[in-house]
Amino acid sequence: MNNITAKVEIIKTIAHPARISILDELIKGVKCVSDFQSFLEISQPNISQHLSALRHAGLIDFFVDGRLRCYFLKNPIIPDLLDVLKKDYTKDLPGPECCPVTKRGTYPGVRRR
Amino acid sequence: MNNITAKVEIIKTIAHPARISILDELIKGVKCVSDFQSFLEISQPNISQHLSALRHAGLIDFFVDGRLRCYFLKNPIIPDLLDVLKKDYTKDLPGPECCPVTKRGTYPGVRRR
């Protein structure tokens, strides 16, 4: 469960605006489906589908209370990932001075097309 | 450049095993295309396509040295994201005790289908 394939599955699953929003909300606490309807501008079946995808990826889970389904965060990688995504990066990484293979070339390099 | 759409684009772009591998290698330092061929089991055109996708997403860049293209990391979010992806998570997040709306229900909840 900690190999690269599993991690790729996780990020593939969260790489969607609606699903990021859902997870963002779940960080704050448990929510049922109708709660999501108030701030997501997508249909109820679509919300259900996204929740289902998140659950199948092991990122969230739910418990049943009457006719409500109360969803909550399950996978601990999510808060960490969302933290990084919220971070504000202003500067690019420093570029290398030259090609480490030939010890030649310059940066910023010539870009011909 | 720091809105949710941009972030989603970034994670969408890295959500592929080959691209994760490429970025993992670039963390160690500059690499040209043929370097990637030695450890990625995919064709050269395919590597080029992945590099192109990563570059269009602003994650990497390159400079030209003769007939080599020396690629390097550009976007500072990448090392942070890869760190999280490498982290080892053993336990699930603690589940909620009950439904915060109705103050009823239990976790782990009844799962009927």
Place this chain on the structure above:
DNA sequence: TGCAAATATACTAATATTTGCATATGAATA
């Protein structure tokens, strides 16, 4: 100048993802 090396691009076919819509299910309530 002509060839080979390094890399990119174009196009296509296969496959996956996303959404919308219609409908189904299960629990609460009248």
Place this chain on the structure above:
DNA sequence: TATTCATATGCAAATATTAGTATATTTGCA
């Protein structure tokens, strides 16, 4: 028990992603 509320499921259409194959571009060198 019939109805309604909350939510899920199934399926089809639209769209996006991926990989493969063929070919093009650029550069260095003989």
